[in-house]
Amino acid sequence: DADVTQTPRNRITKTGKRIMLECSQTKGHDRMYWYRQDPGLGLRLIYYSFDVKDINKGEISDGYSVSRQAQAKFSLSLESAIPNQTALYFCATSEDRFVGGYTFGSGTRLTVV
Amino acid sequence: KQEVTQIPAALSVPEGENLVLNCSFTDSAIYNLQWFRQDPGKGLTSLLLIQSSQREQTSGRLNASLDKSSGRSTLYIAASQPGDSATYLCGGGSNYKLTFGKGTLLTVNP
Numbered sequence A: 001d002a003d004v005t006q007t008p009r010n011r012i013t014k015t016g017k018r019i020m021l022e023c024s025q026t027k028g029h030d031r032m033y034w035y036r037q038d039p040g041l042g043l044r045l046i047y048y049s050f051d052v053k054d055i056n057k058g059e060i061s062d063g064y065s066v067s068r069q070a071q072a073k074f075s076l077s078l079e080s081a082i083p084n085q086t087a088l089y090f091c092a093t094s095e096d097r098f099v100g101g102y103t104f105g106s107g108t109r110l111t112v113v
Numbered sequence B: 001k002q003e004v005t006q007i008p009a010a011l012s013v014p015e016g017e018n019l020v021l022n023c024s025f026t027d028s029a030i031y032n033l034q035w036f037r038q039d040p041g042k043g044l045t046s047l048l049l050i051q052s053s054q055r056e057q058t059s060g061r062l063n064a065s066l067d068k069s070s071g072r073s074t075l076y077i078a079a080s081q082p083g084d085s086a087t088y089l090c091g092g093g094s095n096y097k098l099t100f101g102k103g104t105l106l107t108v109n110p
Helices: none
Strands: A004-007 A010-013 A019-025 A031-038 A042-051 A054-057 A064-070 A073-078 A087-094 A108-112 B004-007 B010-014 B019-025 B032-038 B044-051 B056-059 B062-067 B072-077 B086-094 B097-100 B104-109
Touching (some): A031 A073, A042 B086, A042 B097, B019 B086, B032 B072, B044 B062, B072 B086
Parallel strands (some): B010 B104
Antiparallel strands (some): A004 A019, A019 A073, A031 A042, B019 B072, B032 B044, B032 B086, B086 B097
């Protein structure tokens, strides 16, 4: 099994729908992150969490919310999806101060029509 | 605010050539620097991680160096192969997050 698992792998949804992307990890890392990747814009941080009770906004949090259900689970929600949220979404984990670096999930390709 | 720049944006080389990818960052107070490979539409695979106290790391045909004073890292690929074709991303870890460059798209032609 993968260290960082994202579900679903692909999703097509309609404008205005609520959608949740899920991430679970077996690394035992405290830190978890959600990034989105767009062509020409690179990877941008949406939210990050240092532990279950510590959740913070990243560069582009508007239109998104997150939930850290447990050390191993970090979910990203789009409350009312819009077409410009079409992107590749990645979950990542790390230890404190990035010891050992980042580990990424395989990504969720989200299309909002 | 950390900014990471990768040059060139795209590179095309013939098979067998040695090549260097560049990564520069603005904040020298980074904890580490990590190089990733990404195939089209796929996830990021970690290639090499250089911790703050280190200057380079090697894995097979890959060698990465880190010079914090000049704000630069390089990824050296020896004897390139068509299977090396991918986008290569570098990320600098500072404060609370890893900041990424936009990547270098490498094409190795048979």
